[in-house]
Amino acid sequence: MSTSSTISSIRVSERRxxxxxxxxxxxxxxxxxxxxxxxxxxxxxxxxxxxxxAPFGPLQQNVSxxxxxxxxxxxxxxxxxxxxxxxxxxxxxxxxxxxxxIVIIIGSLLGTIIxxxxxxxxxxWDETIMRVTxxxxxxxxxxxxxxxxxxxxxxxxxxxxxxxxVWWPSxxxxxxxxxxxxxxxxxxxxxRCIGATESRILWRTVLPNCLAPAIVLATLDVxxxxxxxxxxxxxxxxxxxxxxxxxRMVAVGIDYFDQWWTWLFPGMAIATLVxxxxxxxDGLRDIFDPRMR
Amino acid sequence: MPLYQFILRRILFVIPLLIGITLVAFLIANAVPADPINxxxxxxxxxxxxxxxxxxxxxxxxKSPVEQYLTYLGNILRGNLGRxxxxxxxxxxxxxxxxxxxxxLATAGTLAGVTIGITLGVVSxxxxxxxxxxxxxxxxxxxxxxxVFVLALLGLVIFHAQLRWVAGPGRLSARIASPPEVTGxxxxxxxxxxxxxxxxxxxxxxILPATVLGLYISGIIARVTRSSxxxxxxxxxxxxxxxxGLHERVVILRHAFRNALMPVVxxxxxxxxxxxxxxxxxxxxxxxxxxGRYMFRASTSQDFPAIMGVSILIATIYVxxxxxxxxxxxxxxxxIRTAR
Numbered sequence: 001m002s003t004s005s006t007i008s009s010i011r012v013s014e015r016r017x018x019x020x021x022x023x024x025x026x027x028x029x030x031x032x033x034x035x036x037x038x039x040x041x042x043x044x045x046x047x048x049x050x051x052x053x054a055p056f057g058p059l060q061q062n063v064s065x066x067x068x069x070x071x072x073x074x075x076x077x078x079x080x081x082x083x084x085x086x087x088x089x090x091x092x093x094x095x096x097x098x099x100x101x102i103v104i105i106i107g108s109l110l111g112t113i114i115x116x117x118x119x120x121x122x123x124x125w126d127e128t129i130m131r132v133t134x135x136x137x138x139x140x141x142x143x144x145x146x147x148x149x150x151x152x153x154x155x156x157x158x159x160x161x162x163x164x165x166v167w168w169p170s171x172x173x174x175x176x177x178x179x180x181x182x183x184x185x186x187x188x189x190x191x192r193c194i195g196a197t198e199s200r201i202l203w204r205t206v207l208p209n210c211l212a213p214a215i216v217l218a219t220l221d222v223x224x225x226x227x228x229x230x231x232x233x234x235x236x237x238x239x240x241x242x243x244x245x246x247x248r249m250v251a252v253g254i255d256y257f258d259q260w261w262t263w264l265f266p267g268m269a270i271a272t273l274v275x276x277x278x279x280x281x282d283g284l285r286d287i288f289d290p291r292m293r
Numbered sequence: 294m295p296l297y298q299f300i301l302r303r304i305l306f307v308i309p310l311l312i313g314i315t316l317v318a319f320l321i322a323n324a325v326p327a328d329p330i331n332x333x334x335x336x337x338x339x340x341x342x343x344x345x346x347x348x349x350x351x352x353x354x355x356k357s358p359v360e361q362y363l364t365y366l367g368n369i370l371r372g373n374l375g376r377x378x379x380x381x382x383x384x385x386x387x388x389x390x391x392x393x394x395x396x397x398l399a400t401a402g403t404l405a406g407v408t409i410g411i412t413l414g415v416v417s418x419x420x421x422x423x424x425x426x427x428x429x430x431x432x433x434x435x436x437x438x439x440x441v442f443v444l445a446l447l448g449l450v451i452f453h454a455q456l457r458w459v460a461g462p463g464r465l466s467a468r469i470a471s472p473p474e475v476t477g478x479x480x481x482x483x484x485x486x487x488x489x490x491x492x493x494x495x496x497x498x499x500i501l502p503a504t505v506l507g508l509y510i511s512g513i514i515a516r517v518t519r520s521s522x523x524x525x526x527x528x529x530x531x532x533x534x535x536x537x538g539l540h541e542r543v544v545i546l547r548h549a550f551r552n553a554l555m556p557v558v559x560x561x562x563x564x565x566x567x568x569x570x571x572x573x574x575x576x577x578x579x580x581x582x583x584x585g586r587y588m589f590r591a592s593t594s595q596d597f598p599a600i601m602g603v604s605i606l607i608a609t610i611y612v613x614x615x616x617x618x619x620x621x622x623x624x625x626x627x628x629i630r631t632a633r
Contacts, residue, residue, distance in 0.1 A: 032431075135313040139608045140566035142573060143588070144317075147604045150592040151321050227440055231574055234442050236593045253446045254578055260450050267443035275438035282434065 033283025039276035043269075047093030054087035058244040070261050077261035079252060085261060088244035089269050095245045096233075096270070099156065100226035103163040107225075108218045110164065111171025116210070118172065119179030120202045130176070133169035141166050142231055149237040156239040159232050163225065174217060178210035185209075216284055223277035230270050246270045294630065296623060303619050307612055314608045315369055318601045319362050330354070335378055369605070375598035379590060384602035388584060392606075393477025394464060395576070395583030398506065399568055401499050402575075405507025406514060406568070407561060409436075413511065414518025414557075418526060419545060429515065437512030441571045445505045445578040452501060460497040462580035469494050502579045509571045510564040517560040521553040528552075555625055562618030566611045 028034075046053065055073075062082035070077040076086040118129035136144065148162035182188070183206050191205045230247030232238045239245045246266040253263030330345055338344045349355055352375075353364035368375070374384035410433070417429040453461045460466060464479050472482040472491050480499065483492035525531070526549055534548045535541075569585075576585035584603055591599035623630065 131309075131313070134310060135317050138310055138314055138612050139317070139604060140570040140611055142570040143604055143607050146573070146588065146592045147318070147321050147600050150595060150597070150600050151324050154593075223438060227438075230440055231442070231570075234440070234574065235577065235589055247440070247442075250440070250442055250446070253442075257446050257449050258454060260446075263443070263446055267440065267446065271435075271439040271443060274440075275435060278434050278438050282430075 036279030050090040056084035056087040058091035107167030111168035115172035115175030119176035220281035223274040374602035401503035402506030406510035410511035410514025413515035418522030433512040433515040
């Protein structure tokens, strides 16, 4: 529904040009999007500066001081091993944010390449690749990711691999559709007339004209990738148990949900970051797809 | 196109997909570097050559990968999904035991999600670009941004531990005996047995996890309802309906909403996948004895046969739900009946 209409309107506005000016104007009219950008940048900066900002180390235990409520030396309290939650949340961004970004970047690149080949080659290639994507999309995201992680063994790298396996098909489908629309344009015919090879036409002429919508989709998707990664990690299928990854930290709440500070702060870290990405995504959708406004 | 032909065509389209799902599960299971016998049999049985040999024969492990897959497929079609390493039970039996709890939760969750999502979406569209619209959109964005496991814990702390409005984890309180099992749905079984206290307790346990799941899927439903309603509200026949002097409520609900329903139904079908995924997370927090919690336990204990069995089952449910949505179109959109 929204995908195809987003794409067609992006293409229309591209032809009209002056996209930058329009984007600036709409960003001013869309304070939530600006807020989203600020919050995301804030989290990135805080995570990078974690070693300077955090009063304690992320793994520093003090069992005699376990499950302390917020206040005093530990402003967000301590967890079941007496580790400082504030410090762990600051360090945690270093795991969750890159993991979400890597999944999106590799997943969308892989999906783009596969989808471009399917759309451009057509015929049997197209049929086969599209049937394969359908198969992958028949599994709900986290279920397939759980199966793949369980097969590879739970750790952070395998969780990322599992999510890439789950993520590429939607990009493959979108890019394939765009390539099919684009490859019949006259400038493609022109490139062929001047003797460009088929692979050059695909990668240099057709694909660059399909990238803008794929990039918008990827931005819309970052929040989702972070949520799913945190979910896998919550289930114990991500980074090792001691890691200050946010989803992993929330998992403590299953046993200690009365000690709300142990899980609420890392939980809110995920929520604010994902909400910020969704504000940005929503803003982009408004800019590029006036029908959803 | 007559109804039976329409349904037949859809089913024929789904069959290869279902077979493909088993192939994906088989490929993932075989991507494990470990020896399948070591991965599938508990330590105590590995020393018994008879059991090992029987297992090898049952799954055709001495044959080529293609034959192995065909054996696997044949076993699945006969309802043999293998045996769980953790529970030592046939997986089909385990699933039979845990599935009703998940269906009960998923149904309640869908009801909650559809109610919340459609209400937010219609309200947004009717008061388009007013503060109400802005508030409803923000609520639905927050709903999709807060991780479902955080929502679940928040709900437990606020509504169970603090306010004591609803019961905590599990399907029934410890002091209450389970009703005689007929359908496996705690609420229905309690009603069938005429046990009102049990029914009340089951509902009290169901409300929180169902609302959490509902919030999780309501965001996307609200968004689609809103845009679909906005499109319909701009149509000429809306002006006609109003100029006929119809009451605004009739205009919105009967003329606009009914026509805006198609994309909403699609997205409800699609979000069923999210719901099943959310169920894995929700069930593990609420100690809900469903297949989500079963899958969670299986995946943390490398119980491979169980993981594959549940993945195939969940993917199949997802595909079938979307098949049903496709068939619903036939009734919702009269144009399909005359097409082609």
